[in-house]
Amino acid sequence: MSARVSVVKGELVRWEPRSCQVCLRREAKRVYNIHITVCARCTHRDCCLDGKALYELGFPQ
Numbered sequence: 001m002s003a004r005v006s007v008v009k010g011e012l013v014r015w016e017p018r019s020c021q022v023c024l025r026r027e028a029k030r031v032y033n034i035h036i037t038v039c040a041r042c043t044h045r046d047c048c049l050d051g052k053a054l055y056e057l058g059f060p061q
Helices: 021-038 049-058
Strands: 004-008 011-015
Touching: 021 049
Parallel strands: none
Antiparallel strands: 004 011
8 A cells, every 4th residue: 555645733644554454355345335326437337446446455356
């Protein structure tokens, strides 16, 4: 994963997200299930790149 940069209380903060595989898959599945109900492309079964990436993270082969 790449580092993220955020502004917190007016200061630039850099952090690197980390998680175990179980937590990563659980969160990816949760977000994927939300995503496919609100994304214009995914609701028409024409998966977007974000939907495909979330699916691959949450449901590895």
